[in-house]
Amino acid sequence: MGAAGVYSDVWTIATILVGGVATLAIFSFLIKENPFFRFFEHIYIGIAAGLGVVVTLKNFLWPKIFVPLFGLDLVRFPDSTSAGVYNRGFLLYLAPMLFGLLYYFIYSKKYSWLAKLVIGVSLGASGGLAFQGFFNQMLPQLASSFKPLVVYGSEGWNIGRSFSNSFFVFTLICVMYYFFFSFRRKTATLDKISVAGRWLMMVCFGAYFGSTVMARMALLVERLQFLLGDWRQALLLLVLGA
Amino acid sequence: MKQWDLTHIDRRVIYLLVLLALSIPLALEYALKPARMEAAERAFAVVQDLEAKPGELAFMSLDFGPNSLAENKPQAEVVLEHLLRKRIPVALYSQYYLAEPFLESIPKTVVGRLEKEILGHFWEYGRDWVNLGYRPGGSVMLQNIAKSADLAELFKTDARGNNLRELPIFKGVAGLESVKLLAEFTSLVGGLDSFLQFFQKKGYRPFFIHGCTSITIPQAFIYLDSGQLKGLLEGIAGAAWYSLLLERAYPQRRPDAAQIINTGLGVAHMVVIALVLLGNVGFLIRGRN
Numbered sequence: 312m313g314a315a316g317v318y319s320d321v322w323t324i325a326t327i328l329v330g331g332v333a334t335l336a337i338f339s340f341l342i343k344e345n346p347f348f349r350f351f352e353h354i355y356i357g358i359a360a361g362l363g364v365v366v367t368l369k370n371f372l373w374p375k376i377f378v379p380l381f382g383l384d385l386v387r388f389p390d391s392t393s394a395g396v397y398n399r400g401f402l403l404y405l406a407p408m409l410f411g412l413l414y415y416f417i418y419s420k421k422y423s424w425l426a427k428l429v430i431g432v433s434l435g436a437s438g439g440l441a442f443q444g445f446f447n448q449m450l451p452q453l454a455s456s457f458k459p460l461v462v463y464g465s466e467g468w469n470i471g472r473s474f475s476n477s478f479f480v481f482t483l484i485c486v487m488y489y490f491f492f493s494f495r496r497k498t499a500t501l502d503k504i505s506v507a508g509r510w511l512m513m514v515c516f517g518a519y520f521g522s523t524v525m526a527r528m529a530l531l532v533e534r535l536q537f538l539l540g541d542w543r544q545a546l547l548l549l550v551l552g553a
Numbered sequence: 554m555k556q557w558d559l560t561h562i563d564r565r566v567i568y569l570l571v572l573l574a575l576s577i578p579l580a581l582e583y584a585l586k587p588a589r590m591e592a593a594e595r596a597f598a599v600v601q602d603l604e605a606k607p608g609e610l611a612f613m614s615l616d617f618g619p620n621s622l623a624e625n626k627p628q629a630e631v632v633l634e635h636l637l638r639k640r641i642p643v644a645l646y647s648q649y650y651l652a653e654p655f656l657e658s659i660p661k662t663v664v665g666r667l668e669k670e671i672l673g674h675f676w677e678y679g680r681d682w683v684n685l686g687y688r689p690g691g692s693v694m695l696q697n698i699a700k701s702a703d704l705a706e707l708f709k710t711d712a713r714g715n716n717l718r719e720l721p722i723f724k725g726v727a728g729l730e731s732v733k734l735l736a737e738f739t740s741l742v743g744g745l746d747s748f749l750q751f752f753q754k755k756g757y758r759p760f761f762i763h764g765c766t767s768i769t770i771p772q773a774f775i776y777l778d779s780g781q782l783k784g785l786l787e788g789i790a791g792a793a794w795y796s797l798l799l800e801r802a803y804p805q806r807r808p809d810a811a812q813i814i815n816t817g818l819g820v821a822h823m824v825v826i827a828l829v830l831l832g833n834v835g836f837l838i839r840g841r842n
Contacts, residue, residue: 341568366650371689374714440692444750448781455779518771522788525767526624526740528575528821529789532814533623535576 324545331542334534380404456483482511559835567828574821584812585819587793592777596762596784596791597798600635603734603760608725610642611734612759614748615659618651621740621766626659627792627811628764629738631799634663637676638803641733642722646685648694648744653687656712660684670805679711679720686712695751702728730757738764738786742772749781764791789815 336351378384380401386394410429417426458476462469488501489508496502578584605611613633617625636643645656664676676682685708688694701707704726705717717723725731729752737748745763752759760783765773767788776782786792793815800806 342565363650366653366687367689370653370687370712374710440696444692444746447750447753448746451781452775452779515771522767522770524825525788525818525822526621528571528818529623529767529814530620531571532575532579532789532817532821533619535572535579535817536623536810536814539576539579
């Protein structure tokens with residue numbers, strides 16, 4: 312399919328072209344710091360800060376909260392009657408909204424205690440949620456850490472699985488022991504367990520670092536895909552008109 | 554600086570090498586066979602064995618923004634494609650506002666590709682898939698979903714403003730027990746945690762599969778080990794292997810971008826490993842001198 316077929320909309324082409332220029336501007340930092348990069352960096356920060364507010368307002372607060380609250384979805388007839396009946400229950404939405412607005416009293420010396428009420432409720436609710444969530448999330452993991460060290464399958468002793476489980480339990484004990492700071496380690500063996508815990512954690516951090524590099528590459532590959540695909544086609548369309 | 558000092562390679566040369574390594578397979582659309590990913594294979598098996606009766610559906614949460622598009626988008630595409638091929642209705646949802654455009658564009662791409670491949674077959678909005686849109690509230694929203702006895706009543710409308718009760722996909726759908734599968738794709742560490750904590754009710758929990766970015770693989774793996782996840786797509790490599798499994802299951806399927814991106818990343822990793830080795834050789838030589 313030709314580029315013209317794909318991008319029939321001028322607005323889409325313009326968006327793609329600006330997106331490509333912005334990408335190149337941000338990548339220009341790899342050569343050195345420059346005003347071109349800084350200009351687009353500021354634009355990006357501004358958009359990132361504002362977009363969340365706009366999306367939440369446009370796609371959630373307005374259609375789901377304000378429209379039913381103010382009865383804007385009711386069809387009105389010329390004789391002032393309407394197609395539906397306003398549900399007064401929506402007025403209850405005002406209570407948490409007004410309570411949340413008390414947070415802005417944080418700027419007042421005299422009434423800042425009102426903001427503390429909101430903060431207190433938020434902290435309490437978050438604490439309660441975290442408490443409940445912790446058990447749902449962690450208990451299965453706790454249970455699964457009790458693994459059989461010798462595994463028998465349908466074909467007899469499963470050496471690979473047995474080794475894997477034993478290594479898992481060994482790592483678990485060593486790393487947990489490393490974090491016992493409440494008492495002194497009196498023997499050389501206990502010290503060695505602690506050192507083994509530290510080394511095993513280093514292996515884990517190495518895996519984390521490797522996966523971080525991989526993720527950064529993935530960021531780059533997406534932008535390259537965009538530049539070599541959509542942006543190149545839009546550019547050709549602009550320059551050659553084909 | 555010495556001209557050939559391997560311990561002081563100009564960082565711009567490194568960037569250029571990585572750039573070339575990544576862009577050549579992309580420009581040539583060259584794909585190598587991806588490595589076997591056991592966790593992605595388990596995710597594939599979960600979807601393959603999934604059966605949905607009328608009034609049952611799969612739930613896909615796309616919680617990623619443009620920053621992890623390269624990894625999460627191919628993952629979401631292959632899983633959605635698999636579900637749609639099996640005619641399992643899918644409800645798309647997001648906890649992350651930046652994911653909102655993808656709730657429309659990803660199904661559109663997948664459906665377009667499927668209809669082009671299987672002539673005479675159609676996938677309809679409202680019957681085969683629905684966009685529930687971005688819903689703020691995080692954990693509280695997920696708790697509401699879990700507690701709800703009527704999901705259509707809870708969500709009320711889709712992202713396009715349609716009443717969910719009027720859409721065929723929600724016919725017969727009750728509460729969480731109508732959701733057979735949760736597929737969650739995110740680069741946010743807390744995104745999956747919220748689902749693991751709250752997307753369940755007493756005596757019932759849907760199958761969970763997850764698509765993570767490379768950076769969160771070590772964190773996601775512990776949930777696979779504990780059985781909280783039934784399958785895991787590990788970065789783009791997981792998506793590429795899933796894509797290959799789809800090709801094997803549906804031979805008429807045409808290859809997608811996942812395998813090409815995976816090839817590019819593989820070549821770039823080789824360049825990074827080569828540079829690390831070169832740097833170490835440089836240190837050895839300097840030490841001897």
